Amino acid sequence: MTQTILVVDDAENLRGLLKSYLAQEGYRVVTASNGREALFIARDEKPDLIVLDLMMPEMGGYDFMRHFSREADVPIILLTARLEENDKVLGLELGADDYVTKPFSMRELTARIRAVLRRAGKATPQAATLRAGDIMLDRSGRLVQVAQQTVNLTPSEFDLLAALMAEPGRAFSRMELLDLLQGTGFEGYERTIDVHIRNLRTKIEPDPSQPHYIETVYGHGYRLSPDL
Numbered sequence: 001m002t003q004t005i006l007v008v009d010d011a012e013n014l015r016g017l018l019k020s021y022l023a024q025e026g027y028r029v030v031t032a033s034n035g036r037e038a039l040f041i042a043r044d045e046k047p048d049l050i051v052l053d054l055m056m057p058e059m060g061g062y063d064f065m066r067h068f069s070r071e072a073d074v075p076i077i078l079l080t081a082r083l084e085e086n087d088k089v090l091g092l093e094l095g096a097d098d099y100v101t102k103p104f105s106m107r108e109l110t111a112r113i114r115a116v117l118r119r120a121g122k123a124t125p126q127a128a129t130l131r132a133g134d135i136m137l138d139r140s141g142r143l144v145q146v147a148q149q150t151v152n153l154t155p156s157e158f159d160l161l162a163a164l165m166a167e168p169g170r171a172f173s174r175m176e177l178l179d180l181l182q183g184t185g186f187e188g189y190e191r192t193i194d195v196h197i198r199n200l201r202t203k204i205e206p207d208p209s210q211p212h213y214i215e216t217v218y219g220h221g222y223r224l225s226p227d228l
Helices: 012-024 035-047 061-068 085-092 106-119 155-166 175-182 191-204
Strands: 004-008 028-031 049-055 076-080 098-101 129-132 137-138 141-148 214-217 221-224
Touching: 004 012, 004 035, 004 175, 012 085, 012 106, 028 035, 035 049, 035 061, 049 061, 049 106, 061 085, 076 106, 085 191, 098 106, 106 175, 129 155, 137 155, 141 191, 155 175, 155 191, 155 221, 175 191, 175 221, 191 214
Parallel strands: 004 028, 004 049, 049 076, 076 098
Antiparallel strands: 129 137, 137 141, 214 221
């Protein structure tokens, strides 16, 4: 199931950028321009996580948290231009799960979103056995078979294949796949994924030069064919 993120910021251009980028990363994104509007949207949409600016007209981030924390327990990542320690402490005391200081990179924010969702236990439940065409993947036994023949995969290859098979047709970005392997988006190179995918294809594809299972999404990343 697609996870919903509520982005709350009074800067329209930043809201648009965040909505576009996070949507490309596979999230459903709703937005609000201030805390008061966010209260109504959060009640209706029931987001899995909230990205919240602190300094906004009508109702700022701190006041939003004071009100919303009485109604629901939703992970919150604060956006702020402030650097003072007292501001960070207050935000954490009010229930924020993480802080990102402006200016920030989209990759950093996305990695923090995934980390907070994992800690909050909001990861999508995973089936023990996955199947696609002639491929069978057993998570508990770390076993992969193609046409009933066991295939030896490295840990990284196994985890990549499991992620792709769990959501057929979903286009994963290279950054997202790298984060799945490492738990963070900052140690390693996105093109490392290309090497892992190439090696994986040689082991599971009937013809690696014309992939049947793992499709390239040009300019973005990879997906498992939805037509299996």
